Every structure is written in structure tokens, then in C-alpha cells.
Amino acid sequence: MQRRFEIRKQQLLADCEVPVKVFAKVTNRLDEFAGPFIKSFWRPEQRQHAQTYLEGLMSDLDQKNSESIAYRHDQDRQGLQHFIGSSLWDHRPLIQELVRQIAADLGEADGVIVFDPSGFPKQGRDSAGVKRQWIGRLGKVDNGQVGVYMGYVSRREHALVDTRLYLPEEWAKDRKRRNKCGVPREIRYQTRHELALEMLAEHGGLLPHAWITGDDEMGRPKWFREALHEKGERYLLAVPSNTLIRDLDGEKPDYAGRGRKPERRFERAEKWRGSLSRNAWTHVRVRDGEKGPLTLEIVQCRVVARTDKQRVGTREELLILTRIKQEDGTFKQDSYLSNAPADTLLEELARVVKAEHEIEECLERAKSESGLADYQVRTWAGWYHHQTLSLMATWFLIQETLRGQQSTPALTLPQVREGLAVILHEASGCAALERMVRERTRRLQRNEMARFYHWKKHNLLAPLKI
Numbered sequence: 056m057q058r059r060f061e062i063r064k065q066q067l068l069a070d071c072e073v074p075v076k077v078f079a080k081v082t083n084r085l086d087e088f089a090g091p092f093i094k095s096f097w098r099p100e101q102r103q104h105a106q107t108y109l110e111g112l113m114s115d116l117d118q119k120n121s122e123s124i125a126y127r128h129d130q131d132r133q134g135l136q137h138f139i140g141s142s143l144w145d146h147r148p149l150i151q152e153l154v155r156q157i158a159a160d161l162g163e164a165d166g167v168i169v170f171d172p173s174g175f176p177k178q179g180r181d182s183a184g185v186k187r188q189w190i191g192r193l194g195k196v197d198n199g200q201v202g203v204y205m206g207y208v209s210r211r212e213h214a215l216v217d218t219r220l221y222l223p224e225e226w227a228k229d230r231k232r233r234n235k236c237g238v239p240r241e242i243r244y245q246t247r248h249e250l251a252l253e254m255l256a257e258h259g260g261l262l263p264h265a266w267i268t269g270d271d272e273m274g275r276p277k278w279f280r281e282a283l284h285e286k287g288e289r290y291l292l293a294v295p296s297n298t299l300i301r302d303l304d305g306e307k308p309d310y311a312g313r314g315r316k317p318e319r320r321f322e323r324a325e326k327w328r329g330s331l332s333r334n335a336w337t338h339v340r341v342r343d344g345e346k347g348p349l350t351l352e353i354v355q356c357r358v359v360a361r362t363d364k365q366r367v368g369t370r371e372e373l374l375i376l377t378r379i380k381q382e383d384g385t386f387k388q389d390s391y392l393s394n395a396p397a398d399t400l401l402e403e404l405a406r407v408v409k410a411e412h413e414i415e416e417c418l419e420r421a422k423s424e425s426g427l428a429d430y431q432v433r434t435w436a437g438w439y440h441h442q443t444l445s446l447m448a449t450w451f452l453i454q455e456t457l458r459g460q461q462s463t464p465a466l467t468l469p470q471v472r473e474g475l476a477v478i479l480h481e482a483s484g485c486a487a488l489e490r491m492v493r494e495r496t497r498r499l500q501r502n503e504m505a506r507f508y509h510w511k512k513h514n515l516l517a518p519l520k521i
Contacts, residue, residue: 073459082478089105089106139430141237150443153217167265167407173201174190182438208414215417237436269292274392291375291391294360297325302356336378339401373392389408452472
């Protein structure tokens with residue numbers, strides 16, 4: 056038994072080791088990766104700044120902002136700060152190329168598009184869109200900015216494809232603050248759901264998908280679900296547990312024989328959940344976890360939900376309830392509404408539920424590995440510049456992870472980022488040394504030339520002195 060354990064231990068340790076060949080020619084691949092993106096820049100220094108910033112976002116810096124990245128590459132910080140914060144370049148062609156690549160590499164006919172707002176705590180009131188609002192990562196209302204993110208999930212991988220900065224209504228009406236942060240004139244107040252629909256209209260046709268999903272903030276408004284339905288989209292959106300629903304599959308109250316036949320009363324989704332028997336739940340395996348297969352319990356029924364204004368909805372929806380047992384014995388429970396047919400397989404519904412949670416990992420990877428939340432800019436353009444380059448950096452890390460997993464299945468994205476950071480550090484160190492030598496040589500040449508002209512002037516004019 057001890058020998059079998061030792062053999063298995065060595066196998067696990069071997070899986071944790073990242074072979075050197077994973078990073079062979081990685082800097083060449085980074086140059087090739089950046090090519091289609093930075094070709095939209097007209098000026099050579101912009102292309103160089105974009106390359107430098109990408110490398111900095113994948114480095115081991117604690118704070119991945121323009122100042123620290125410039126110092127890391129032995130550059131003047133003002134040039135990189137100007138490139139990110141105020142330089143006039145359009146981020147949209149880069150996003151379009153990102154969407155094209157993700158669709159080509161990850162696209163599946165039954166893929167899932169996921170929307171999720173994410174907050175960034177900020178000090179002061181001068182950064183574009185900043186105000187006291189709900190910041191999800193803090194779990195409370197605080198001063199900060201909110202971005203609405205669009206992710207794509209397939210069986211192969213998942214990635215963020217686009218984002219929009221939410222501009223609160225008070226900001227939209229404040230011309231002085233708008234001008235100070237460079238908010239474009241055409242930008243008007245839009246709800247977070249309208250921003251999601253805008254991204255869907257722009258990219259939905261490029262990303263093959265069969266489902267739209269999102270958290271309970273996205274699923275709460277009835278009008279958003281209706282808008283998706285009218286666009287022919289199949290949605291499965293989380294909703295708050297206190298959503299009022301009428302069970303269409305349950306037993307109806309007794310009919311007295313006159314008047315309208317009575318309907319079941321509306322009740323909270325959480326109350327309906329509490330009335331379920333243990334046998335009502337179906338166990339579905341969704342993925343393999345670190346401690347064995349991860350399964351969730353799921354149940355669904357046909358319902359009519361009340362609208363935001365407490366009016367009875369006119370369209371039938373599916374109520375999907377899920378729960379996952381935690382290590383402490385408690386259950387993590389979620390509620391969803393969908394316009395999917397009532398005969399949709401529970402396994403398919405569970406797959407989409409799992410996809411809805413994948414965007415949390417997308418955001419976490421982008422923040423922890425590619426500096427998504429590390430920006431120090433106040434302008435509207437600066438926010439989009441940093442976010443776009445961070446999404447690109449994360450996508451490159453995903454590509455490298457997928458490539459490396461062909462020979463090392465246990466390879467993870469953080470391992471790839473750490474290995475790449477070492478290689479880029481060594482490469483940038485050599486480049487910085489070369490730049491320093493060249494600059495010092497030019498400085499010496501200038502000093503020698505100045506001394507020469509000084510000597511020439513002194514010796515030529517000296518005989519003329521009386």
C-alpha cells in the first residue's frame with residue numbers, strides 16, 4: 056500500500072512539473088500574436104508601447120499599471136502613461152480581432168454567451184463613471200466603477216471577449232465631469248442590461264452560440280428576458296430567490312363550479328423550493344473536480360413569473376433550481392428562469408448553469424494574471440485601453456495553456472503566466488541593458504562632440520584676442 060502511494064505521489068509530482076519545451080519560442084509566438092492587433096496602430100511608437108504593455112500585463116509585477124510597467128522595461132513612464140491614458144487610438148478594432156480569434160478557436164454551435172457586471176473600488180470622484188454603487192467583489196455598496204463583461208464559454212475553454220464601462224445617470228448629465236474625463240459626446244446613459252444588449256448585437260453573430268446566461272442582476276428585469284426572447288435568443292438567467300412565480304405543473308385549487316377557475320397563488324421561488332421532496336431532485340455530473348466528480352442537484356417546472364411592476368406575466372417560462380453540497384454540509388442554491396422548451400434535458404440545463412459560473416473564473420484570471428483591475432487612469436479612453444490590452448493578454452495566456460496541455464495535461468494558466476514572466480523578464484532585462492548601453496554611448500558621443508566644438512572655438516578664436 057505504501058509503495059502504491061509513493062508511485063502515485065511521484066506521478067502527481069511529475070504532473071506538476073512544467074517542462075521547458077512548453078516555453079520554447081514563446082517570445083516569437085507573442086510577437087506573432089500581437090501582430091494582427093497592433094497593425095491598427097499607425098505610429099511605430101504606439102505599436103512598441105502596445106507590445107511593452109502586453110508584456111508588462113503578463114509579468115510578475117504586483118501592480119500592472121503604466122508606471123510600474125514602464126519602470127520594469129527601463130522606459131520613461133510619461134510615454135506609456137500617455138499611450139494608455141490620453142493617446143488617440145481606437146480600441147474597437149482590437150476587440151473585433153479578439154472576438155474573431157476566440158470564435159475561430161473556441162466556437163461551438165451550442166456555445167454560451169455570458170454577461171456579468173464587475174466592480175472596481177476607486178477613491179475620489181474624478182475617474183470616469185465612479186460613484187457609490189454595488190461592488191460585487193467587495194459584497195457591498197462602495198465608491199467605484201463598474202464594467203459589464205461579455206464572456207464566451209464552450210467545452211474547450213472560456214474567455215472574456217468585450218466590456219463596457221457603465222456610466223451612471225448622474226455622470227451622463229454632468230457636462231463638466233464628462234469633459235474632464237473625455238467621455239465622448241455620443242455616449243448617453245444606458246443601463247447595464249442595455250450595454251449587454253449592445254455587445255450582443257455587435258458580436259452575437261460572430262460567436263456561435265445557443266444560449267445566453269448571466270447572474271441574478273442580469274436576470275431580474277422582466278424586460279431584459281423579453282428582449283432576448285424577441286431577438287430569438289434562448290436564455291437561462293439567474294434570478295433572486297424571492298422572485299414570485301406561479302407553478303403551472305402543480306395541482307390547482309378545487310373549483311367551486313361557478314366563476315373563473317382558480318389559479319395557484321404566486322409564491323417565492325425559495326418557498327416553492329422548500330416544498331420539494333428529496334426525490335424531486337436529479338443528480339447531474341457537471342465536471343471532474345479536485346476531490347472527485349462535481350455534481351449538482353437540479354429540478355425544473357413550468358411557471359409564470361410576476362413582472363417588475365408586480366403584473367402577471369403573459370409568457371410561460373421554466374423555473375430551474377439547483378443546489379450543490381458544500382464541504383460543511385450546507386447547500387449553495389441558485390434559481391434561474393429560461394425560455395427553453397419544457398422538455399429540455401436536465402443535463403443540458405446543468406451545462407448552461409455551469410457556464411454561467413465560468414465567467415467568474417474568467418474575471419478572476421484576468422484580474423490575478425493580467426492586471427485587469429490594476430489600472431491607474433481616470434479617463435474614459437484610458438479605461439478602455441487598459442481593459443482591452445488586459446483581455447488580449449489573458450487570451451494569449453489561454454492559447455499558451457491550451458497548447459501546453461497537449462503535452463502536459465495538468466498545466467494551468469497561472470503556471471504558464473509565471474513561466475512566461477520569467478522569460479519576458481530575462482528578455483526585457485537584456486533589451487533594457489542594450490538600450491542603456493546605446494543611450495550612454497550616444498550621451499558620451501554628444502559630450503565628446505561638445506568638448507570638441509568648445510576646443511575648436513577656443514583655439515580658433517584665441518589668436519584673434521587683443
